[in-house]
Amino acid sequence: MDLFSRILKFGLTGFLGMAIDFGATWLCKEKIKINKYIANAIGFTLAVTNNYLINRVWTFESTNTHWGTEFSKFLVVSLIGLGLNTFIIYLFHQRKNGTNFYVAKFFAIVIVFVWNFLANMLFTFR
Template sequence: MDVFFRIIKFGLTGLLGMAIDFGATWLFKEKIKVNKYVANAIGFSLAVTNNYLINRAWTFQSTNMHWGTEFGKFLIVSLIGLGLNTFIIYLFHQRKNGTNFYAAKFFAIVIVFVWNFLANMLFTFK
């Protein structure tokens, strides 16, 4: 049952992260006119920092004194997630010609959620 509640907490944290990610991506892509993949990386990076802090304290209740190493692990998991995220967006937005950028991004977030939860539970916060 503990895993179920962790998934819920991770999901709620992820929703906040998704809002930060989408908001920052939109701001940088649409208003500041940054390349869509760079804007995606900025949004993702801001969300990662937020998600680490909340997941460390709330979802996984980590007491690891070596928070720098722990954040490094979280960052590695997140960077792999960013690679998956960007590849999925590229695949659906560029290669399929017609899939909306934000629809492709949403699909990528769902897939990366599963990766991030499992990797963080089994690697970062174990």
């Protein structure tokens, strides 16, 4: 499979993950009134689980029988991504004249997309 196809599939999977992430974050933050950073982590975690399953089967077509190890690697990459995601939101929302939380979250998702793709291609699913 060529690199462009992988990026496209990873992007489409990420778009679904973003919808899950934003939806769960909004529900937890706005309706359930959970702290915005905890709500962000919940949304991110639900998206990560979904994204692993789709990326394993569709994007990277993994045949690794050690899916537990593979998921652990995916989770480590995602947790680093969560740290980057939260830090970027903090930087833009808290430090940069109060950029809207969801605008800051969008910027974080774009930056973390690049990290996640490269780390998963070179580490998780190589």
